Amino acid sequence: MEIPFVKLHGLKNSYIFINLFQFQLEEEMLAPLAIAVADRDTGIGSDGLILIHPSETCDVGMRVFNLDGSEAMNCGNGLRCVAKYAYENDLVERDTFTIQTKAGQVEAKVHGSKAHVHEVTVDMGAPILQRELIPMLGEAGQEVVDEVFEAGEEQLHVTAVSMGNPHAVFFVDNIDEAPLYTQGPVITKDLRFPEGVNVEFIEMVSNKEMHFRVWERGSGVTQACGTGACAAVVAAIQNGKAPYGEEVTVHLSGGDLFIRWEKDGSVWMRGAAEKTVSGTFYWEHSA
Numbered sequence: 001m002e003i004p005f006v007k008l009h010g011l012k013n014s015y016i017f018i019n020l021f022q023f024q025l026e027e028e029m030l031a032p033l034a035i036a037v038a039d040r041d042t043g044i045g046s047d048g049l050i051l052i053h054p055s056e057t058c059d060v061g062m063r064v065f066n067l068d069g070s071e072a073m074n075c076g077n078g079l080r081c082v083a084k085y086a087y088e089n090d091l092v093e094r095d096t097f098t099i100q101t102k103a104g105q106v107e108a109k110v111h112g113s114k115a116h117v118h119e120v121t122v123d124m125g126a127p128i129l130q131r132e133l134i135p136m137l138g139e140a141g142q143e144v145v146d147e148v149f150e151a152g153e154e155q156l157h158v159t160a161v162s163m164g165n166p167h168a169v170f171f172v173d174n175i176d177e178a179p180l181y182t183q184g185p186v187i188t189k190d191l192r193f194p195e196g197v198n199v200e201f202i203e204m205v206s207n208k209e210m211h212f213r214v215w216e217r218g219s220g221v222t223q224a225c226g227t228g229a230c231a232a233v234v235a236a237i238q239n240g241k242a243p244y245g246e247e248v249t250v251h252l253s254g255g256d257l258f259i260r261w262e263k264d265g266s267v268w269m270r271g272a273a274e275k276t277v278s279g280t281f282y283w284e285h286s287a
């Protein structure tokens with residue numbers, strides 16, 4: 001198969017994008033294709049695959065697959081890249097439009113021109129905080145804030161937040177000493193999270209600034225995670241470490257995101273999105 005693609009990234013969290021307004025794929029191809037394109041040796045190299053597709057309810061739709069082929073419900077960096085691509089390629093006319101995800105719909109506003117969108121703001125909607133909706137095992141109806149979390153020999157404290165996809169947020173004193181590579185791969189598959197979980201470690205710099213590292217469900221360590229940054233700011237506010245309604249700067253490995261959670265309302269994410277490669281992926285798909 002000859003598959004047209006574009007590679008874009010949000011703060012170096014990169015995906016291979018396929019425009020299904022122009023190209024068709026069979027459902028059973030999607031997971032193996034995500035694995036194939038993400039492979040840095042035999043594929044293009046990315047953190048996964050994102051499909052941009054027609055939607056009956058929104059201006060455009062997005063599906064996201066991690067590099068292990070698993071499909072996720074939402075992707076913050078992916079949303080900003082989809083918004084950039086949709087506006088620059090005339091899939092939408094206005095600079096503000098809706099994007100359908102598996103988790104629901106969001107509203108995006110692009111900043112820049114048709115020739116080059118350099119930044120996107122997304123209303124990510126309200127976080128999901130009830131334990132059983134994260135989902136996380138335990139007493140239903142409760143929020144998970146600063147809860148003791150036994151992880152091997154360590155006793156951590158977890159705050160769990162869903163942005164349509166699950167996040168386990170841990171606050172550390174020094175981000176450079178966060179157990180990202182030891183605890184990340186273990187916690188992401190912990191049975192207390194029946195659907196797995198994205199794992200974030202946060203060091204607060206001030207009440208409006210934090211350092212952030214992530215082990216993503218299905219992709220491992222990535223340079224940035226947009227839904228994770230949203231979850232981290234929500235968790236900081238739930239723990240009294242940051243204020244409602246004001247932009248918090250999140251320093252991710254790949255760059256900065258600016259996140260605001262309106263009390264009892266939406267989480268807003270603002271950040272860059274860049275295109276790097278376009279071309280044809282030659283794929284020998286064995287059914």
Ligand SMILES: N[C@H](CCC[C@H](N)C(=O)O)C(=O)O
Pocket residue numbers: 013064066071072073074075076077078165166198216217218219222224225226227228
């Ligand atoms: N690994 C995530 C999906 C990608 C999210 C991330 N790349 C972002 O920018 O939000 C999950 O399985 O829920």
